[in-house]
Amino acid sequence: MKFAVQVLEAPYNNQASDTAYHFIKAALDKGHTIVRVFFYHNGVINANNSAEPPNDDRNIYKRWTELGKEKGIDIVACIAASKRRGIKEGQIVEGTRISGLGQLADMTIEADRLITFG
Amino acid sequence: MKFAVQVLEAPYNNQASDTAYHFIKAALDKGHTIVRVFFYHNGVINANNSAEPPNDDRNIYKRWTELGKEKGIDIVACIAASKRRGIKEGQIVEGTRISGLGQLADMTIEADRLITFG
Amino acid sequence: MLHMVNKSPFTSSAMDEAARIAAKGAPILLIEDGVYAARAGTSYEPKLAEIIKDHPVYALAPDLKARAVGKLIDGVTQVDYAGFVDLVEKDKTHSWL
């Protein structure tokens, strides 16, 4: 089945990014397809490549690289939301990209299921 | 009187940064002193210099430069919270700086009033 | 101590908790989405009417205007940002986020 995932909160600050990651991993394990992951509101902070989270904790940014680069999932931060919060091209996590809200509309239509974490 | 101000939420996402700004302006107008502004939790996003908010809306980042550079208020983003969220030296708003949580303890002790916006 | 509440009383427990803990007589200041507690004619009005017996209640006028809150519950006092500063000068503050 085709799943689309939306993440609306900043990593570490809220658990949304963690739950989204565990959900996506479990979905992939079951053979489902992730059409796209879309970051909106403070969720765009997930795409910031300047973070240095503590070594003794999970690295949420690296997880997105794992899913985006290694697993080939399309991971998009909304450009309008990114501009308000200082996320921009050249400073984003490997395996993610910045694009418009149309990408959210698009994945919502294409996927069998939209799951929002916020 | 000496006021210390804490901001705990990201700009635009929540009104905390706006209310803090209007409060500080009104306090300065009445002759009070702002010992320091401290950004914690998602509040550290206020110090991100990569943002490009819409032209037809207020620019929250410029407000901090106005208060920090022009009015000489000490504005500090917590380093630990900044590292989790990708705020770092060289990419911060003019008139702000990054430092440790000691700066929060310090301003709390020094000021007559601590006011938290979140 | 001045108790500040910035969350809607319809969706957050912050206002209820602030009112339950605040010392009798301590002022409460509603700001941001907290100002909805001051709106007359809502299901929260009876609660605020009780609270206002024990606490002076203020609401930030710019936030009321932004939200078109309109008619306020009897006894709520409006303040602007300057009045907010005066309240903070008079009392220590605590924010119920």
Next chain:
Amino acid sequence: MLHMVNKSPFTSSAMDEAARIAAKGAPILLIEDGVYAARAGTSYEPKLAEIIKDHPVYALAPDLKARAVGKLIDGVTQVDYAGFVDLVEKDKTHSWL
């Protein structure tokens, strides 16, 4: 439709709203801080006991364990992340944030 709730029922109205709007028979999945609604012996238990008459209620086991929720209200079913995926496969989802 699967209704997901991730906020504590003690501080947010999300759970109450989800339960009020959800179609009779629609499942509810508690995740993150939402799992506190499943805890036995709380002031929320009577409400959840009512909700569970009309809705199958699931709670995410990793979140329960992380919060040491312990004894659950009768009728709540635990799922792991794989079970979460199965629930989503079965139904469209809505998140009450």
Next chain:
Amino acid sequence: MEVDEEMEVDENVKKVMFVMRKAPHGSIYSYEGLETVLITAAYEQDMTMVFIGDGVFALVKGQDTTDIGIKGFIKTYGALEHYDVEKIYVDRVSMEERGLAADDFAIDVEVKEAEEIAAIMEEQHATIPY
């Protein structure tokens, strides 16, 4: 009318519902949510907006954000009809708890019972929460 009926059976047209539950200004959710609605309208899907809980506050007429220095967006709701977003529902209980009536809103809405909203939600291809 004919066009509408054609759309109903067009398999490429999906039902998408936006569920607005946040008060305006205190957080950006209702505003950024509205931006999503306007963008999605360009995709010509079968769109519905429903206002539940504090979301109903976003529609109240007379909002003036000048003094908080934030860009207001109450007028943008007026643009929805030009984007062919015509199904705009308000949860009756949420509205009444907040002391509001339909004529307090800046745009025309249809007031619905929880059961009606539930039934509409169940028909959707997807629901988006803001």
Next chain:
Amino acid sequence: MEVDEEMEVDENVKKVMFVMRKAPHGSIYSYEGLETVLITAAYEQDMTMVFIGDGVFALVKGQDTTDIGIKGFIKTYGALEHYDVEKIYVDRVSMEERGLAADDFAIDVEVKEAEEIAAIMEEQHATIPY
């Protein structure tokens, strides 16, 4: 004891209270709040922590965050006494509403009535909300 009494009258020692109202793990507030408490302890002020509302959940023993993949911090509360943070209060009503008793907590706490907490708050130089 002599030292304590001296501190009480030392004008440079300020009363600072940390008011913890958020549940753990769903958001970082309780964890980052605890970090602040530990740093502030180095300043040798007269510190108090009070747990109100969902904040009481942060203290529940037996929390195991392995499966959510988040670093747990329940053990860090045990360090508080080594930092001379000894006044740790829990609001009785918040605790009981959540079906908890004092022996459900990972550390020793003093259960207080709302009136007592209010009186202690009024004595503070500053209160910090997390």
